[in-house]
Amino acid sequence: MASPLQNMKLRLRVYYKKTGVLAYISHLELLRSIEASIRRSGLPFCVSEGYSPHMKISFGPALSVGIESENQVFDIYLYKYVKPQLALEALQKSSAKDLCPTNCEYVDNSLPAISAEYGQTSYLVEFEANVDKLQIPEHIKLIKKGKEKIINVCDYLVDDIHLESNNSVKKMNFCLKSTSNGSLKPDIFVDAVLKNSSCSEYKIINFKKL
């Protein structure tokens, strides 16, 4: 059953953070949690038509398990106008503090889908201890579904990695892009960069696109 006021469809873009322990929930778990928080918020969300009505919501690209992020994004469609500030407060009230919306704004319905927009993502890595012997590999060997796959790093790495200093490093910046052939997960990349180093503990924070 479609909602009664289906003629209005306002696209609200919500920015949120995923930090702390909640960095460890998977993308699928995240989607369900966000949907539940939207229902709790009482916002007038649009429901799809047809036999199995569900919330109209679209998400940005998936974040790997263990990656924190200060700004992820989703779009929901509302059938009634709610002031962005009030919408944000309602959402914050119905969210856990580590999975909380930080901002929201209405965007034009004609914009392309979110997933198309966020092709490049920038990451900041903080190491547990100072590291040395960092090296950008040319290829990374992966085992996916029992098969070996070779990834060319230059297909996904945008520009160079940016180090805090040249010798003993605590932080590292880099940007990865996703292509139609696939993507390189940031933690896989960092593990490969750290291959010859003594450090293996780090925290990755995902940034807004460049």
Next chain:
Amino acid sequence: MQNLFQEIKPLLRKLRKPSRFIGGEYNAPQIDEQANQFNFCMVYPDTYEIGQSNQAVRILCNFINNVEGMAAQRSFLPDPESKKIFTDNNISMFSIESFSPLCEFDAIGITVSHDLVATNILEVLDFANIPIFSRDRTEDDPIVFGGGPMCCNPEPYHEFFDVITIGEGEVATVNALRAVSNMKTEHKSRDYILRELSKMDSIYVPSLYEVTDKSIFAVPKDDAPAKIKRAIYEGFSDYNAYDNCIVPYSEIIHDRLNVEVTRGCTRGCRFCQAGFMYRPVRERSSKNICDGVISGLEDTGYDEVSLTSLSTTDHSQIAQILNNLNLELKGKGVRISISSQRLDSFGIDMAKLVAGNKKGGLTFAIESGSQRLRDAINKNVSEDDIFSAIDSAFSNGWNRAKLYFIIGLPGETDEDLIETAELCERILKRARQAAGERRFHGVSLSVSCAIFVPKAQTPFMYDAQISIDEAIRRINIIRHNLHSKAINLSWHSPETSQIEAVLSRGDRKCSKLIYEAWKLGCKFDAWNDYFDYSLWQKAADNLGMNLEDMAAVSFNPGEDLPWSHIDFGVDDEFFVRERNLADKALKTSDCSFDKCCDCGVCKNLKTKLVIQGER
């Protein structure tokens, strides 16, 4: 208590499903460490996905957290691979709110909802570094409580639990914990605490009882009560139908809002343990339920609600409840599901009411295709009831239904089994007719056959279970008489059913069997990938026991039983009478619809029916 999060954090990336261990869910309680706080940890002996949906965990944690000075946390077993990562890093079992080791809590409670978690109970104690046997625990160890359906016959577990709650825990367990808290504040010894607990209502302290040559059931060593009476939560009907519900991040089984609409069922099916464990019937009012559903959905953000009870469609106000909910939830994309639809109360109206929003699954428990056998087990369902329910369901939009049967019931003949298969075929034909020509090919039936497990505290507790070979032979009769491809047949494993039968009516010897099986590597017996019948057999061999004999033990109706000291309020005469009526295929009425059948519960436990409207 310690907080192990800093040690656990670096391991999270290596675990299969880290979200099982981090807690922090929406509506999870905030546990602050306070001086003089009594810390209790509720454990479900299986993974988070299975345990988190358990209502006993939810109810007891809520009740305990509402008591000033007490805090309840949760803990679940990791899958074996994850457990190894923890133990390799010297981390013992911890709670998921404050990441505290279970062995540092004042008390822990393990809910035992079915016998196949037996070895997992030992997994929990072992992983938690708590001595497995009650007799080995010292003053520093938590008091280990047990509860749940295992209380119908707790004897196989008598060595592992310090205390067992018999019956509903809302008041009985909470009172016992309050007493433990007071006694600990007064620095009383463990022995003193257990002895005082044994004097409380509905509390069984197995170590204060023993089995002698003179009786098959345990008798008190000193001045503990000879019989322990089942607890009934008298406040159930009036209590809010919605109580705090944690919303997990992970996908758990039955991931929806649960609202308990009724407790108890007195249809009196003679194989059903739940019917005797929770009687008499106590309904919540329509207003309480509807308010509970609405506020529960607002508070949790779930898009599905399940109205749960042992037979929801029997509720005297069910039509009114469903009508109100359908109106309130119109257009919100919320699905209402009903656990267990009784065939004889699932009429056309009911089908239309539940069809209103998104449809949940439909399950009908028919148990047997033979009317004679259905009468013998007191399953008051006629073929008219069955076909009318099928007509209602399939003409109102359902395309699939699940049918439950039991194989191996006392008095069953091969002809009964053939009748079962034939009934399924006739149901399919009827379903297709009701669905109409356009949906003909979309109609299918799932037929699931369980193997009869005689359970304590039921009229069939005197009967043997059929052997594994016999179970296979009977399953094959049904298989060979089912022809349509639109009927999917599945059945429970006869081996796991045998282990269930061994434990459900086992005596104190069974605790040695459970321990031996666990030592040989048995765990997660309810999971197909882990259950290993050969290890159970080896355990039995090592102890000079025989699994088949134990499952096939039979008693004369009325004689003493290994659980006779556990008093469920039902007169022995009633069980004997029911067993005899079964032989004659004669039925007994349901007191919530009809006249009293004199089972003794209301008189013995000083309680009564609570029906809101008219059934």
